[in-house]
Amino acid sequence: xxxxxxxGSELKKPGASVKVSCKASGYTFTSYAMNWVRQAPxxxxxxxxxxxxxxxxxxxxxxxxxxxxxxxxxxVSTAYLQISSLKAEDxxxxxxAFLVGELPWGQGTLVTVSS
Amino acid sequence: NFMLTQPHSVSESPGKTVTISCTGSSGSIASNYVQxxxxxxxxxxxxxxxxxxxxxSGVPDRxxxxxxxxxxxxxxxxxxxxxxxxxxYYCQSYDSSNHVFGTGTKVTVL
Numbered sequence: 001x002x003x004x005x006x007x008g009s010e011l012k013k014p015g016a017s018v019k020v021s022c023k024a025s026g027y028t029f030t031s032y033a034m035n036w037v038r039q040a041p042x043x044x045x046x047x048x049x050x051x052x053x054x055x056x057x058x059x060x061x062x063x064x065x066x067x068x069x070x071x072x073x074x075x076v077s078t079a080y081l082q083i084s085s086l087k088a089e090d091x092x093x094x095x096x097a098f099l100v101g102e103l104p105w106g107q108g109t110l111v112t113v114s115s
Numbered sequence: 116n117f118m119l120t121q122p123h124s125v126s127e128s129p130g131k132t133v134t135i136s137c138t139g140s141s142g143s144i145a146s147n148y149v150q151x152x153x154x155x156x157x158x159x160x161x162x163x164x165x166x167x168x169x170x171x172s173g174v175p176d177r178x179x180x181x182x183x184x185x186x187x188x189x190x191x192x193x194x195x196x197x198x199x200x201x202x203x204y205y206c207q208s209y210d211s212s213n214h215v216f217g218t219g220t221k222v223t224v225l
Contacts, residue, residue, distance in 0.1 A: 035214060044219040045152075045160065045205050061213060062116070095159060099150070099207065099214055102171030105159045 002026040004096050004106035011112045017084040020109045022096030029077040030054045032103065036070060036081050037095040039108075048094075051079060086113045117141055117210035119217035126223035131196050135220045137189040137206030145182050147209040149189040155202045163204075164191060198224050 007021040022034065036048040049060040051070040058070040069082040079096055091113050097105040118140040127133045137149065149167050152160035162171050164180035167189065177195045182188075189208070193200055201224045206217035 037216075044203075045154075045207075045216040047214040047216060050214075059212075097160075101165050102162050102169075105161070108159050 002103055004098075004104060006094075006096060006106040006109045009110040009112070011114065012086050013115055014086055014088060014113055016086050016113075017082060018086060018111055020081040020083075020094050020111065022079045022081070022106050024077045024079070029074055032098050032100065034070075034072075034079040035097050035099045037097055037099075037105075038092045039095070040089075040092040043092075045095075047099075048081075053079070083111070086111075088113050117213075117215055119206055119208060119215055121204075121206060121217040121220045123218070124221040124223065126225055127196055128225045129196050129198060132192060132194040133196060133222060134193075135191045135204055135206075135222070136186075137191070137208075137217045139187045139208070142187075142210070143184065144187045144189055144208065145184045149180065149182065150207045151178075151180055151189075151191045152205045152207065153200075153202045154205065160205065193222070196224050200224055 003025045005023045010018050012018050030053045033050045033052055035050040038046045038048050047061050048064045051058045056072050067084050071080045093108040093110050095105050095108045120138045125133050151164040153163045154160040163174050163178045167182050168180040179192045181190050189206055204220045208215055
């Protein structure tokens with residue numbers, strides 16, 4: 001079955017970088033785009049953007065340009081989200097998701113930014 | 116910017132019916148598909164309705180989705196409420212190829 005498995009929780013200091021992975025299985029990786037969604041503590045879902053898994057071309061939502069980078073390694077069917085120059089307000093759960101049909105979401109990765 | 120507005124919370128007794136609205140700020144909500152996600156505390160969202168009114172396998176038929184063009188709204192109806200339906204629910208649609216999530220609704224089963 002289609003599955004997205006994300007990397008584990010991260011604790012980082014302000015100014016550091018983090019890279020979250022999302023490994024896909026159960027389908028042809030290039031069949032669907034991959035989206036990234038942020039959920040700050042106690043808040044709603046916020047779409048960060050998506051990456052075309054055929055071309056590797058990313059599209060970033062407003063507010064997620066500059067420090068956020070989407071990338072792929074198609075050889076291992078994995079999408080990545082890298083955040084640089086981390087700030088306390090980046091503390092959130094980050095999800096990868098298809099946002100189409102009945103396809104599943106990743107389980108989420110908690111990134112905590114604290115000194 | 117296009118926004119989807121939901122009521123902050125709804126509550127009802129077991130066995131009753133609740134309807135959650137999702138109102139688009141502009142344009143026609145009927146122009147793009149609407150999805151609905153359920154998120155229980157501490158868990159990732161799961162799809163309960165996709166493409167306006169389609170139910171994924173495994174989602175009970177107590178869940179249904181609809182579109183009302185006259186009010187530029189989508190709705191999620193949960194009938195025969197069960198305690199397990201207590202969760203946050205989010206609608207999601209599109210605007211100029213960007214995904215947009217609704218503000219979210221907390222459903223409490225009294």
